[in-house]
Amino acid sequence: MRRRSFLKRVGVGLAASLAYSVFAQAAPQVRWRLVSSYPRSLDTLFGGAEDLARRVSELTGGRFQIRVFQAGEIVPGAQVLDAVQGGTVEAGHTYGPFYVGKNPALAFDGGVPFGMTYRQHNAWMLFGGGLDLLRQVYADFGVVQFPGGNTGAQMGGWFRKEIKTLSDLKGLRMRIPGLGGLVMGRLGVVPQTLAAGDIYPALERGTIDATEFSGPYDDEKLGFYKVARYYYYPSFWEPSAQLSFLVGQKAWQGLPKEFQEAFQVAAAEVNLTMMAKYDAQNPNALERLLRAGVRLRRWPGEIMKKALEEAQALYEEQAAKDATYKKVYTAYWAFRSEVFRWFAVAELGYEAFAFPAS
Numbered sequence: 001m002r003r004r005s006f007l008k009r010v011g012v013g014l015a016a017s018l019a020y021s022v023f024a025q026a027a028p029q030v031r032w033r034l035v036s037s038y039p040r041s042l043d044t045l046f047g048g049a050e051d052l053a054r055r056v057s058e059l060t061g062g063r064f065q066i067r068v069f070q071a072g073e074i075v076p077g078a079q080v081l082d083a084v085q086g087g088t089v090e091a092g093h094t095y096g097p098f099y100v101g102k103n104p105a106l107a108f109d110g111g112v113p114f115g116m117t118y119r120q121h122n123a124w125m126l127f128g129g130g131l132d133l134l135r136q137v138y139a140d141f142g143v144v145q146f147p148g149g150n151t152g153a154q155m156g157g158w159f160r161k162e163i164k165t166l167s168d169l170k171g172l173r174m175r176i177p178g179l180g181g182l183v184m185g186r187l188g189v190v191p192q193t194l195a196a197g198d199i200y201p202a203l204e205r206g207t208i209d210a211t212e213f214s215g216p217y218d219d220e221k222l223g224f225y226k227v228a229r230y231y232y233y234p235s236f237w238e239p240s241a242q243l244s245f246l247v248g249q250k251a252w253q254g255l256p257k258e259f260q261e262a263f264q265v266a267a268a269e270v271n272l273t274m275m276a277k278y279d280a281q282n283p284n285a286l287e288r289l290l291r292a293g294v295r296l297r298r299w300p301g302e303i304m305k306k307a308l309e310e311a312q313a314l315y316e317e318q319a320a321k322d323a324t325y326k327k328v329y330t331a332y333w334a335f336r337s338e339v340f341r342w343f344a345v346a347e348l349g350y351e352a353f354a355f356p357a358s
Contacts, residue, residue, distance in 0.1 A: 034052075035084075035089050035091075035092050037092075038196060042196065045214075045274075048270045049148075049245075052263075052266045055262075064262060071196070074088065091246060094243065103137055105329070111238045112332075114239070114311050115336060118242075121150070122147070124332065124336075128335045130332065143247065147271045148271055149270050150243065153215075154234075155212070155216065155233050158224040160209055160210065163297070163303070165302065165303075166303055169188045172189045173209045175194045175210070179237065180237025194208075199222060203227050204227045215282045216281075220288060225294050233296070245267050245270075
């Protein structure tokens with residue numbers, strides 16, 4: 001009796017094992033390649049793509065694997081959108097404002113001068129209609145976009161010489177891409193576009209006089225403080241800098257539904273955790289930079305005011321000649337106005353007292 005009961009249990013277990021084995025063999029196996037706009041050394045920026053790949057694998061029992069490549073391994077960092085659009089790879093992790101030359105409205109995917117902060121931008125994207133608007137823009141390139149992390153408010157850059165007045169900006173050669181570069185250009189700066197790995201050599205050789213990149217944690221890794229000692233704040237051109245995961249439409253449509261869900265969940269996690277990492281990493285990095293002799297400077301008021309004036313003029317000029325840009329800009333600025341009023345009451349009311357007091 002016991003023998004028959006034991007054999008029965010063994011038979012049921014064997015059947016279940018065989019059934020699972022057959023299921024596992026029949027289940028879809030997907031292998032993607034993802035290119036990043038950043039080098040592996042920038043572990044938080046590049047790490048966002050690695051975190052996505054790891055979570056997608058975990059959520060699908062290893063059946064959906066994404067191999068991540070750093071900038072330059074398959075394509076240069078500024079050509080990620082092109083690689084996804086052309087089908088060279090299935091996915092990419094990049095920064096929308098890199099591609100304003102293709103469509104100026106893509107600036108609003110990442111962050112714009114005097115725009116919204118990380119939390120405000122996230123609110124617009126997820127609950128204010130921003131994601132739908134930007135996906136319409138990306139659709140023209142055959143790409144689906146997913147928010148994929150943020151640096152938060154960045155720093156205002158590294159300068160060889162102290163900047164005291166507007167006139168000190170005249171003729172200054174500065175690495176600053178996107179709308180930030182256009183605004184600084186209107187202040188007399190000569191904007192340059194360089195990939196992360198090319199910035200330090202250019203600054204060291206004197207090919208450029210200044211650069212911006214991100215915040216203390218990343219900037220320390222790139223070594224800018226060794227050749228430019230003045231560190232300005234804030235980055236009025238990037239109060240938020242959202243990265244995005246881009247997926248080719250055909251690749252996305254070919255994914256099983258459960259894999260699509262896994263990808264979206266993983267991207268949402270990265271969009272949250274990257275900002276948390278930076279908030280934990282930047283304070284200590286700034287302290288180390290200051291101990292190394294970096295001279296922290298706040299932008300003079302006249303420069304901030306003139307930059308705001310030029311940014312608003314630039315938006316209006318672009319909106320007057322580009323219907324798509326106008327649609328996105330109008331929606332973005334309307335949401336900004338509403339959310340600024342709320343933050344001015346709760347957040348700023350608290351911060352104006354608590355931050356100086358500490």
